Amino acid sequence: xxxxxxxxxxxxxxxxxxxxxxxxxxxxxxxxxxxxxxxxxxxxxxxxxxxxxxxxxxxxxxxxxxxxxxxxxxxxxxxxxxxxxxxxxxxxxxxxxxxxxxxxxxxxxxxxxxxxxxxxxxxxxxxxxxxxxxxxxxxxxxxxxxxxxxxxxxxxxxxxxxxxxxxxxxxxxxxxxxxxxxxxxxxxxxxxxxxxxxxxxxxxxxxxx
Numbered sequence: 001x002x003x004x005x006x007x008x009x010x011x012x013x014x015x016x017x018x019x020x021x022x023x024x025x026x027x028x029x030x031x032x033x034x035x036x037x038x039x040x041x042x043x044x045x046x047x048x049x050x051x052x053x054x055x056x057x058x059x060x061x062x063x064x065x066x067x068x069x070x071x072x073x074x075x076x077x078x079x080x081x082x083x084x085x086x087x088x089x090x091x092x093x094x095x096x097x098x099x100x101x102x103x104x105x106x107x108x109x110x111x112x113x114x115x116x117x118x119x120x121x122x123x124x125x126x127x128x129x130x131x132x133x134x135x136x137x138x139x140x141x142x143x144x145x146x147x148x149x150x151x152x153x154x155x156x157x158x159x160x161x162x163x164x165x166x167x168x169x170x171x172x173x174x175x176x177x178x179x180x181x182x183x184x185x186x187x188x189x190x191x192x193x194x195x196x197x198x199x200x201x202x203x204x205x206x207x208x209x
Contacts (some may be wrong), residue, residue, distance in 0.1 A: 036192070041158050057140045059137075069134075082099075147205040154202055164192055168188035
């Protein structure tokens, strides 16, 4: 009975080796790994391109936000000067002159909180545009980072698939029954399965609309 089991086991192993190292299997692996190599390379290049695109957009937005922030600072200084001028004016006409030049944010703050016009609400209103642009810049940088992570993951897919392709192609050149041919064929199959797992596990990156 034990002899029969060993015989069946040996027979099945030989059949498996023969199947794995057959021209059909090796040829199929070459095609599949070639497709995976080409596709992961293309996807990786597209991810890198998107990363660069969103980093440029983020940098541009950050530059505009910084300029807007500096403009807001100047506006605050100017409002303080106008407010002091109106407060220290020696007649109503001069005070009115200063008050007419208030920024919309200061004019609204005086109506809302006359005892504390330079309240946090005033600063929020003045910096609103700059803060929105800073937030947009952070969002764009985050998207660029997502594409960077996806590109790195796809580079690993490309590396593994290319390695598997090289081994399978080499195996197809060796004579049948060679232990190296069997080993390379098995590694090629493992490499193909692993590339599928890596590709499916690659981080997704979605460009904002």
